[in-house]
Amino acid sequence: MSSDALKTARGQWGSRFGFLMAMIGAMVGVGNIWRFPYVAGENGGGAFILAYLLILFVIAAPGLIAEVALGRYTEKGVIGAFRDVVGPGGLVGLGVVVLLVNVALMSYYSPLVGWTLYYAAHSFLFTFTSAAFRPEPFLDGFLANPALTIAMHTIVMALVAGVLLFGIREGVERVVVVAVPALVLSLAAITVRAVTLPGADEGLAFTFGVRWEFLTFSSTWIAALGQALFSTGLGWGIALTVGSYLRKYDDVPLGGGIFTAIGESSVAVLAAFAIFPIVFAYGLAPDTGATLAFVTLPQVFSEMAAGWIWAILFFVGFFLAAFTSAIVITEVAVTTVSEETRLSRRQTVLAVCGLIWLLGLPSALSADVLDFADFVFGNWGLPLATLCIIGVIGWKLGPERLRVLSVNQNAGVYVGRWWNGVVKYVVPAIMLFIMAYFAYDSFGDPRMIAGMVVLVSFPLAGYAVMRYLEGGEEPGPSGKAAGGDD
Template identity: 35%
Template structure:
């Protein structure tokens, strides 16, 4: 095998993995999912499921990737030769393909807003109507989605060190700092207290099996687990790093950014008279209105949209990387060509999702738009099912000693914490996923 590229530092890996995890999952999707599913109760379930189910599976993916130093398909082939476990990696690649196809549509929306912010056309606009005008314009959504995919391709084809890691090191901290500033402004708006209560005071009466399923899907979506993205990222990780500590760093940053996103959005929603259940357009409608309430708001809006675009791109990098890594197989000379071909195919598959709020708005798949159907397929079926089989693979297929030795690398040894994690990956995670699924389809309700 030719030399396998690696991250240059632990910090670079954590920031890149956190960028993949945070992305639109925390900033775009979490606020609207929480807004349409009870606010604080959804947030509470999300935290619990991230810690008890999401983080253990994230560690499991790190174990698979770092141990094998292989892509998502060959990693399973190496650990379980002459079995069908490699189909788990192939499923991950397939769902990653679908995920980026609709994810790039949202990236395109951000680009449309960014262009308008530079030209001054966002100032004092009717943001609800503006958002609807953008997403229903076929030429604009397709062109902006195409540009987003091209940016993603240009970075990913540069590889791990020169492309993904270099971009993440500088812009992830900037995004975090800016969100803190924005959250402070949001909670100081008059009437923001109702938004804080919506985010922080759970109402258990609105909880249902579907709420738990959606919270579980959100935990997996924001951590990028279940489709072997983190198997691929961890394959570039040095044997000297502590993967458990890295995993909890990523999970902790993920919860923190979701909390900050909630602090930015919901106090402003209630203070400015919006509805929290607006759906996918929530961030695009509320945040520009928040900036209107700030001194030099137009400048801050441009900075924020730029950082939001970066957060979106960091997730797109990781999703495209899993597809490219499987096809490149360490043959670096093929990387550029394969990245372009993969990216363009993903763009074409995503065109119906881009048009699903305009010319294809009447097309429904099981009562959902094309965009929402693709999102539901990945977030609430692909990710949980993939996470279920990953927990079984690490918990039952891999030798316990191999897993323990892998987790011990870069540490002074593992003891009780390993036993707790191993129990979780064998019993808690898979049982929780099954119970949530059965409850969501009405069998246990």
């Protein structure tokens, strides 16, 4: 076999369970336990959860099915998949946009995974059940130590690179099938204890009581959209990349859409069950921000029988779930760069992980930078990347073509023609309305301005890159994806 053939041969998931756990492992992690509770706390609790669930099942689930199916259909990474659909030329730059957003998100996600690693290490030292433990000074001391935060960020990216060097089946799949069940088990145990704390009923009322006025705020809807895309991975290129490694008898609608949406939302709501009762029981503010999960959860372990065991289970599970997300997020860039260059997989892994490490240094040094990056790329970059993917499927490839040739291939759950209109019209229309509503409502805000810069500069950069790399060729039919709409 030639070296070129060896380079382009694709791995596959070893089992359907491995595929399902890779989808859940990519989505369940920091987004559910760190991001979901504090964003809900800042946007009205139950009202935000209602908006989030609506967007999750109206936009994210159909979109995930489409993105996974596109990966299976093309059997390529992000840029290769876009080239198959739109032909060579500048429009392939839409795939570059997805890749740029993916790397930008991972640059601040890695330092966050470093936070979970630091806490996991301290769980083995019984820090969280000691009489002297105080959660806020503990976190503040960690964040004020740049050598320590950079060290955690560095270790995380080194571990990500190590797993990715083993490939899909031997690396990624072996980690995800253990990490996700461990996290869910420990989080459920914490929830049981949290809801029995004095004052926990106020937390439950905050979580599930809907203050209807929040549903009229544009900030609630843009936050819910950003959270749904962040925590499901729609628009990251993750679902596309995971789908490109599917076997012919894997079930896209079940694994790529229904299972992922239900599993992801269940863990997010479970995290809210665990965190908000603790917040109110200990007199904390629910809108504390990005540090909320790291301040509230550690307080409950000293109140639990054998709390040190649950602390270890939770923080190790939290780290592993966050770590598996980091692995699959980074695999998007690794798969794409490996396909688009002459670099070997080993060289690609080292190059991509090195770049992410470098770009992640500002977020590792400052929690404020991390928080700003999360708002800009989570609420503006991710919707942009999602619109690129959904737009290409809905308006270039054609959802009917994808539905027949990929979505319903060996599917246990049949997807009807209704899905075509949802992907082509409903998803982009709702997303554009929410984004425009928020931009109008927050005109002049620095974070809105930064978001506008991303919306304009990333497509221009992607177009310029592909025009340069492909010698100015104009888009044209490309064989596999030629053919039209529904």
